[in-house]
Amino acid sequence: MKIENTKAQMRKGILEYCILSILQEHPLYASEILAKLKEVKLLVVEGTLYPLLTRLKNAEILEYNWEESKSGPPRKYYNITPKGASFLAELHETWAELKQAVNNVTKNHHEQNS
Amino acid sequence: MNKTVSINLSNFHFFIDEEAYKKLRSYLDRIKASFAQEQGGDEILQDIESRLAELFNEHLNDQAQVITLKEVNDVIVIMGEPQEFEIDEEPTDEKQSKRTDYKKLYRDGENEYIGGVCAGLQHYVGINVVWIRLIFLLLLIPGVGFWIYIILWIVVPEAKSTSQKLDMMGKPINLDNIEKKVKEGFEEVEKKVKNVDVKEVENVIKDKSSRFFKSLVTILIKVVKILIKVLGVILIISGASGIAATCIGLLMWSFLDIGVDMAQIFEQLGYQLGWISIAAFFLISVPMYYLIHLGMRILSRQFKGHKWPAHIILAILFLGSAVFLSTIGIRELQEQKKVAEVNSVELIQTQVTDTISFEILNNHKSFDWNDDFDLNFNDVEIRIGKDKNGFLFSEEVKLTLGASRNKQNQIKIIKTARGKNKELAEKRAKNIDYQLKSNSNITLIPSFFTSPIENKVRGQKLKLEIRLSPNTYFKLDQKVYNKITYENRRRLGLKRGEMINHTLFFNEAYELKCADCN
Numbered sequence: 001m002k003i004e005n006t007k008a009q010m011r012k013g014i015l016e017y018c019i020l021s022i023l024q025e026h027p028l029y030a031s032e033i034l035a036k037l038k039e040v041k042l043l044v045v046e047g048t049l050y051p052l053l054t055r056l057k058n059a060e061i062l063e064y065n066w067e068e069s070k071s072g073p074p075r076k077y078y079n080i081t082p083k084g085a086s087f088l089a090e091l092h093e094t095w096a097e098l099k100q101a102v103n104n105v106t107k108n109h110h111e112q113n114s
Numbered sequence: 115m116n117k118t119v120s121i122n123l124s125n126f127h128f129f130i131d132e133e134a135y136k137k138l139r140s141y142l143d144r145i146k147a148s149f150a151q152e153q154g155g156d157e158i159l160q161d162i163e164s165r166l167a168e169l170f171n172e173h174l175n176d177q178a179q180v181i182t183l184k185e186v187n188d189v190i191v192i193m194g195e196p197q198e199f200e201i202d203e204e205p206t207d208e209k210q211s212k213r214t215d216y217k218k219l220y221r222d223g224e225n226e227y228i229g230g231v232c233a234g235l236q237h238y239v240g241i242n243v244v245w246i247r248l249i250f251l252l253l254l255i256p257g258v259g260f261w262i263y264i265i266l267w268i269v270v271p272e273a274k275s276t277s278q279k280l281d282m283m284g285k286p287i288n289l290d291n292i293e294k295k296v297k298e299g300f301e302e303v304e305k306k307v308k309n310v311d312v313k314e315v316e317n318v319i320k321d322k323s324s325r326f327f328k329s330l331v332t333i334l335i336k337v338v339k340i341l342i343k344v345l346g347v348i349l350i351i352s353g354a355s356g357i358a359a360t361c362i363g364l365l366m367w368s369f370l371d372i373g374v375d376m377a378q379i380f381e382q383l384g385y386q387l388g389w390i391s392i393a394a395f396f397l398i399s400v401p402m403y404y405l406i407h408l409g410m411r412i413l414s415r416q417f418k419g420h421k422w423p424a425h426i427i428l429a430i431l432f433l434g435s436a437v438f439l440s441t442i443g444i445r446e447l448q449e450q451k452k453v454a455e456v457n458s459v460e461l462i463q464t465q466v467t468d469t470i471s472f473e474i475l476n477n478h479k480s481f482d483w484n485d486d487f488d489l490n491f492n493d494v495e496i497r498i499g500k501d502k503n504g505f506l507f508s509e510e511v512k513l514t515l516g517a518s519r520n521k522q523n524q525i526k527i528i529k530t531a532r533g534k535n536k537e538l539a540e541k542r543a544k545n546i547d548y549q550l551k552s553n554s555n556i557t558l559i560p561s562f563f564t565s566p567i568e569n570k571v572r573g574q575k576l577k578l579e580i581r582l583s584p585n586t587y588f589k590l591d592q593k594v595y596n597k598i599t600y601e602n603r604r605r606l607g608l609k610r611g612e613m614i615n616h617t618l619f620f621n622e623a624y625e626l627k628c629a630d631c632n
Contacts, residue, residue, distance in 0.1 A: 030161060031168055045194020047145070050161045054154040072171075073125040073164065 013064075015052065017095060018042055020080060020088045023062070029075040053078060061087050118180055124164035126171065130181040137186050138166075147274075148196035154623045166193065218281040220273035227320060229267040235549030237282050346412030360398045364391045379489075379496065379504045382567045385442065393435035394548040400432040450532045450573060454539035460550055462523040468555045469617055470523070470586065474593035475551060475558040492569040504567040511548075511561060511576045513597040515590075515606060517624035518581035525550060525557070528580040532572040548576055559594065584620045587629060591615060 015037075022028065022036050030049060038044040056062040061084035064076040080088065116131040121138075130138065145162060149155035156400035169189045170181055217503040225243070232250060250263055273282045380387040410417040464470055489496040493510035518524065529546040533539030548564050551558040563576045582588060595603075595614055602608075606626045617629040 011514055030165060034156045034165075046165060046192055047162065047194040047196065047199040050158045050165070051149065051152070053161070054158050058154055072168070075164075076161070 015048075016052060016056065016093045017088075019049075019052065019056070020061070020084060020091065023078055024085075024088060027065070027077040027079040029067075029077050033078070053079050060084075071098075116183060123167040123170070124160070126167040128167075128170060128181055129179075130186075134183045137183060137190075138181075141186070141190055145196045148199070162193065167192070168505045172557075218278070219270050220278055220282040221267070222282065227324055229263075230272060230354045231263055231266045231270065234270060234273070234282065235266075342412055346409040348379050349405045349409030349412070351409075353402040353407075353409065356405070357399045358404035360395055360402070364395055379498070379567070381568050382504060383496070389438065390442070393438045396431045396435040397439060400428050400435075403428065413449065440443075449534050449538075449570070451534060452536050452539045453530060453532050453549070453573070454536055454543050456529045456540060456546075457528050457545040458529075460525050462525065462557055464551070464555060464586070468587075470555045470582070470588040472580070472588060472590050472594045473556055473558055474591070474597065475560040478594065494571045494574050496567065496571070504566040506567060506569060506571065507562060507573065508564075508574055508576070509562045510574070510595060511559075511563060511578065511601050512576050513559070513580065513594065514599055514602040514603075515580050515582075515608070515626075517620035518583045519624075521583045523582050523586055524580075526581065528577040528579065530573070530575040530577070531569070539572075542572055542574070545569045546574055546576060559597070561593070561597070582620060584622050584624065586618050587617050589615060589617060627632050 018037065018040075019033060022033060028036075030053065033053075034043065034046050034049055037049070043049065053062065057064065057078075060081055062078050063081050064078045066074045067077050069075050116132050116133065118129050119135045121128050121130055121135065128378075142159070142163070146155070146159055149158050151155055152158070169192060170185060173185050173188060178205065219238045220234050222237060223230050225233035225236075227233070227247070232246045233243050235246050253260075253262060271278075274449070377387045380390070462470060494506055494508045496504050497507045498504050527548060527550070529543040529548070531539050531542035531546065533542055542565075546563050548560065548563040550560070559578065563574070565574060581618050590598075590613070592610075592614055595608070595610060598608065601602035608626065612631050613628055616631050618630055619627055
């Protein structure tokens with residue numbers, strides 16, 4: 001069992017969850033998503049985002065619309081599909097459960113150790 | 115001064131300098147390669163390109179500014195290498211350990227100095243590249259290292275795709291790598307800030323020397339290629355001229371009109387000229403043909419030559435000719451196996467008081483023969499008489515002079531010839547025609563002998579032993595002197611200047627004396 005594997009899997013799940021959460025309020029284009037993710041230091045290289053967006057789109061969790069931009073070519077604005085919304089709701093629940101479980105486990109563990 | 119390229123990135127127009135363009139190009143190619151298998155790969159590439167355009171716009175102060183290597187490097191750091199994108203498929207443990215444990219040897223094109231061999235070995239062996247380069251430099255001194263380097267350069271592939279690069283580094287694909295890379299990136303940036311000048315200078319030197327070596331190698335390869343082509347041309351020319359010379363030579367035999375029927379002459383000698391010519395032609399021209407063939411192959415890779423039946427026929431013709439000609443050769447040698455001598459003695463009739471003169475009968479000018487034709491085998495020649503018949507002719511007549519022990523003045527004629535057996539050799543020797551002539555006190559010694567052509571050239575020789583009783587006076591002229599063997603002259607003390615045309619005699623002690631010398 002490699003620590004890198006565990007970390008990667010955790011990050012992967014969390015990254016998807018965060019992207020969907022960011023897009024929940026209103027549609028955004030890639031650069032705006034990047035800015036938000038970078039704010040919270042979830043992303044180290046920007047390249048990671050693009051394959052992820054495309055795969056979520058292919059899985060019909062996201063969709064996009066082309067919108068004109070004042071400062072350049074049209075942009076892809078990503079939006080959550082109904083299917084994506086229910087997927088996100090599930091993720092919310094799972095996350096809440098996980099957070100609770102992790103908190104409890106780590107808390108107990110720390111108490112035992114100290 | 116740098117060349118600038120104009121590019122269109124996601125509908126934005128940029129000027130980019132050439133080095134930076136190459137770097138960007140290869141970066142985009144790597145991304146493209148890593149998403150080649152994926153559904154929507156093109157879309158990912160487009161999205162990344164449009165993001166790159168945005169980043170360049172942020173980094174440049176105004177639109178007219180040129181993108182340099184620095185901007186490209188900065189943007190690549192932000193965007194990350196394609197292998198850093200992957201957090202997707204969860205790698206199995208086995209796959210992971212495989213990636214980590216088994217490094218593969220590749221040339222590292224990114225850190226290359228000449229061909230990237232040393233940099234590639236660095237990853238593989240885990241020793242700093244400086245040491246590897248040093249080892250190669252040391253090996254270069256006796257010349258071994260040069261060849262090892264060239265062989266490795268050819269044999270070891272360059273890491274082009276992402277997975278090959280990972281194989282080279284021996285690192286697994288996962289998110290942890292991204293962190294590492296970023297850390298390395300920060301450290302590198304730190305370093306860059308610290309020794310900006312050193313790095314710059316080093317890069318310039320590295321780039322220049324790398325280019326120099328690359329162009330040197332290109333030139334060398336071109337020179338070698340040209341030399342090989344020249345060799346091809348030389349082969350074709352020599353092959354063609356060889357065949358031409360053979361043809362001309364053989365045609366001369368057959369068609370040159372010298373009033374001689376060559377075929378008949380050869381037949382009398384026991385050979386069939388036609389077959390010998392054909393065999394000689396194939397023996398020479400088949401190898402020449404293959405020289406041309408080889409030359410054509412060198413000049414053009416498309417040149418295939420003939421199919422195998424043609425080669426087999428040529429091989430049979432060549433081998434057949436070789437066997438035929440060597441059979442003749444062997445037969446010739448066999449016919450030279452035995453030697454036989456035939457002797458006859460002629461007495462010289464004189465009065466005691468007379469002086470005998472020996473003169474050479476040099477009358478082959480009066481001989482009736484065709485002057486155009488002369489086939490010479492060592493000492494025996496084949497000549498054609500005016501009657502168009504051939505005969506053997508030789509000036510191989512040797513003389514020895516000595517005192518006679520039996521009080522008689524005599525000349526012993528020794529005829530020698532070779533043959534398959536003693537009888538045949540003896541028969542040939544007997545067939546040598548040689549007649550001494552005498553005219554009062556002058557003895558005429560012909561300078562040559564002849565023999566019928568059927569006897570063939572079989573080492574025919576003629577020796578005359580002149581034996582004179584003591585106190586017999588005699589004279590020798592210059593031509594006779596020339597026919598006397600060197601050894602005999604020495605033994606007698608016969609000297610050209612003093613004794614030619616003087617009166618000579620043998621005393622009672624069988625010593626040569628001069629009667630009227632000073």
